[in-house]
């Protein structure tokens with residue numbers, strides 16, 4: 847908000863199964879943006895509570911870190927190599 851002068855979305859907060867900010871390790875909040883003001887700069891967002899997740903918080907942090915690492919440094923290989931890399935990383939993280 848301070849940097850760009852208006853609210854913006856972090857892609858890493860919207861990756862599959864991510865419910866914790868990978869940078870600050872705090873729970874992400876769900877918000878609702880009414881359709882009629884989507885184009886307005888005075889975007890009004892309605893807070894709807896934390897993003898729901900079933901895992902313990904420690905595991906949620908690991909998932910967020912893992913997905914953020916994949917997002918920042920994607921493997922750009924075939925499906926098999928990607929599956930192996932994911933399996934290897936899951937084993938590393940426990």
Ligand SMILES: [Zn+2]
Nearest residue numbers: 867869870871
């Ligand atoms: Zn954050």
